[in-house]
Structure formats: C-alpha cells, structure tokens
Amino acid sequence: MKCPTAETSQRTINSTGLSIRTNNLLTPSFLVKSPMGESKTRPTYFCRNCENPLALGEDLISKKFVGASGPAFMFSHAMNVVVGPKIGRKLITGSYVVADVTCSKCGETLGWKYVETFDLKQRYKEGMFVIEKLKLTKNY
Numbered sequence: 513m514k515c516p517t518a519e520t521s522q523r524t525i526n527s528t529g530l531s532i533r534t535n536n537l538l539t540p541s542f543l544v545k546s547p548m549g550e551s552k553t554r555p556t557y558f559c560r561n562c563e564n565p566l567a568l569g570e571d572l573i574s575k576k577f578v579g580a581s582g583p584a585f586m587f588s589h590a591m592n593v594v595v596g597p598k599i600g601r602k603l604i605t606g607s608y609v610v611a612d613v614t615c616s617k618c619g620e621t622l623g624w625k626y627v628e629t630f631d632l633k634q635r636y637k638e639g640m641f642v643i644e645k646l647k648l649t650k651n652y
C-alpha cells in the first residue's frame with residue numbers, strides 16, 4: 513500500500529522541479545554572473561520606470577552633472593540602454609556630438625552619451641553616459 517503513495521508524491525515533486533528550472537532560465541544573466549557579495553558593496557542603478565538595471569556603482573564617474581530635468585550622473589559604462597542617432601549639440605562646456613540614451617525595456621529617455629568632443633579638455637568624456645538622477649533608482 514505504501515509504494516503507490518510514494519510514487520504519486522514523487523511525481524508531484526518532479527513537476528515542481530520542472531517549473532523551478534524554467535524560472536532559472538528567465539533569471540537575467542547579470543544576476544548569475546555577479547557574485548552575491550558584490551551587490552551589497554556596490555550600488556547598482558536601475559531605471560526608475562521599469563527597474564531595468566542600467567549601471568554599476570563602480571562605473572560612476574561623477575555626480576556633478578546637470579541634465580535637462582536637474583542633477584545627472586556620469587557613468588563610464590551603461591547596460592540595457594539603446595543609443596540613438598548622433599546629434600551635434602552645443603553645451604555650456606563646448607560643442608559635442610552626442611546621442612540620446614533610452615531604456616531598452618520601457619523606452620524612457622534617460623540621458624545622453626558623449627560620442628565625440630571638439631575640445632581636448634573635454635575628450636575624457638567621449639564614450640561616457642550621462643543619466644539623469646530623476647530617471648534612476650539605486651539598490652545596494
């Protein structure tokens with residue numbers, strides 16, 4: 513009498529195991545790659561609108577930038593963003609070629625990327641991302 517009962521319960525466990533395996537496949541690759549301890553010491557910045565991860569704390573270069581809607585952060589690298597077409601833009605510090613940066617998940621405009629500068633003093637900004645603070649949420 514005991515054996516059939518055991519078989520039935522095992523089948524239930526197996527089907528649960530299958531659904532767990534499917535969930536693992538959906539886990540974003542950034543969560544798998546980074547060690548668990550790292551996320552505690554280095555804040556990661558997310559899209560405030562859809563919680564799409566956008567940048568790592570270790571890639572934060574400056575918090576002193578000013579965007580269209582207020583304070584903005586400069587990052588050396590950004591992820592899960594869509595870089596738009598190049599646009600020539602005159603800013604307070606000089607003329608630049610920039611590209612608008614939008615969230616790859618929700619399409620929200622986040623800031624811009626410095627593609628090219630014409631002033632040697634500003635050249636360090638090339639390839640950097642400026643994301644408005646209002647568009648970000650921070651996780652530790």
Ligand SMILES: [Zn+2]
Pocket residue numbers: 559560561562563564615616617618619620
């Ligand atoms: Zn988003």
